[in-house]
Amino acid sequence: MQVWRFFKPDALGFTFRLVRQTLIDRLTGAAPLPLRVRDFVAAHARRGDPQDVLKTMDRFAREERFLMNIGPEKGPLVRELLEKLPSDARILELGAFCGYSSIMLADTLGSAGRIVSLEVSGASVEGARANVDFAGLSGRVEIIHGGSTETIPSLEGSFDLVFLDHWKDLYKTDLQAIEAKGLLRPGSIVVADNVGPLFGATEYIDYVRNCGRYDSEHREATVEYSSVPDAVEISVYRP
Numbered sequence: 001m002q003v004w005r006f007f008k009p010d011a012l013g014f015t016f017r018l019v020r021q022t023l024i025d026r027l028t029g030a031a032p033l034p035l036r037v038r039d040f041v042a043a044h045a046r047r048g049d050p051q052d053v054l055k056t057m058d059r060f061a062r063e064e065r066f067l068m069n070i071g072p073e074k075g076p077l078v079r080e081l082l083e084k085l086p087s088d089a090r091i092l093e094l095g096a097f098c099g100y101s102s103i104m105l106a107d108t109l110g111s112a113g114r115i116v117s118l119e120v121s122g123a124s125v126e127g128a129r130a131n132v133d134f135a136g137l138s139g140r141v142e143i144i145h146g147g148s149t150e151t152i153p154s155l156e157g158s159f160d161l162v163f164l165d166h167w168k169d170l171y172k173t174d175l176q177a178i179e180a181k182g183l184l185r186p187g188s189i190v191v192a193d194n195v196g197p198l199f200g201a202t203e204y205i206d207y208v209r210n211c212g213r214y215d216s217e218h219r220e221a222t223v224e225y226s227s228v229p230d231a232v233e234i235s236v237y238r239p
């Protein structure tokens with residue numbers, strides 16, 4: 001990722017807020033963010049109510065500390081794609097963080113849908129599992145602890161939707177690994193978050209638009225909980 005993009009005029013306010021919050025966390029020895037969110041959810045949300053859990057995480061992100069959730073601005077862009085999927089759809093997510101998007105996807109799909117989420121950070125796995133459980137959705141969401149490069153080869157079957165939301169530099173190689181493992185079927189939808197100007201995922205965008213296996217669409221949006229321009233790339237697999 002090219003860090004200078006975070007210092008462009010339209011991102012400066014966002015960047016300074018993030019740097020200030022990160023410094024305060026370091027200086028105060030704050031607990032890992034996903035565990036703080038877990039405790040905040042347990043203290044303030046209604047157990048078994050996924051929408052209230054999401055709203056409580058949004059409140060934490062606005063009032064306490066920025067969270068890199070898909071968030072309420074971009075979430076609907078992903079949610080509307082689920083209308084095209086069967087009710088027993090399988091979704092693969094790369095990057096669970098606090099479980100926000102897992103909860104959003106599982107709640108939208110309904111009881112027959114299944115989410116498999118790969119997450120490299122132990123604190124995120126712990127926080128996301130707790131939040132998914134608090135929302136009453138642990139029967140629909142499996143969070144696998146491990147880096148995507150190591151865990152993708154262990155996956156079986158095919159997925160109706162793949163949500164790429166981990167480290168941006170891995171989007172292209174991980175999508176290629178997903179293809180090579182046969183985890184996509186014709187018509188599978190691949191959604192990549194954070195492909196806007198701040199993150200510069202040009203290699204990934206170039207791949208899905210020009211490899212000849214996807215119909216790809218760019219949807220402009222804003223970075224979660226901010227007005228900084230961002231985008232989501234929605235690519236339908238047509239091998």
Ligand SMILES: C[S@@+](CC[C@H](N)C(=O)[O-])C[C@H]1O[C@@H](n2cnc3c(N)ncnc32)[C@H](O)[C@@H]1O
Pocket residue numbers: 068069070071093094095096097098099100101102118119120121124146147148149165166167170
């Ligand atoms: C943007 S956050 C995910 C947000 C989440 N999808 C949501 O919307 O609620 C990115 C997450 O990806 C995880 N991550 C980064 N690289 C990874 C990798 N190679 N494999 C699995 N997870 C990874 C990070 O630990 C972090 O929790």
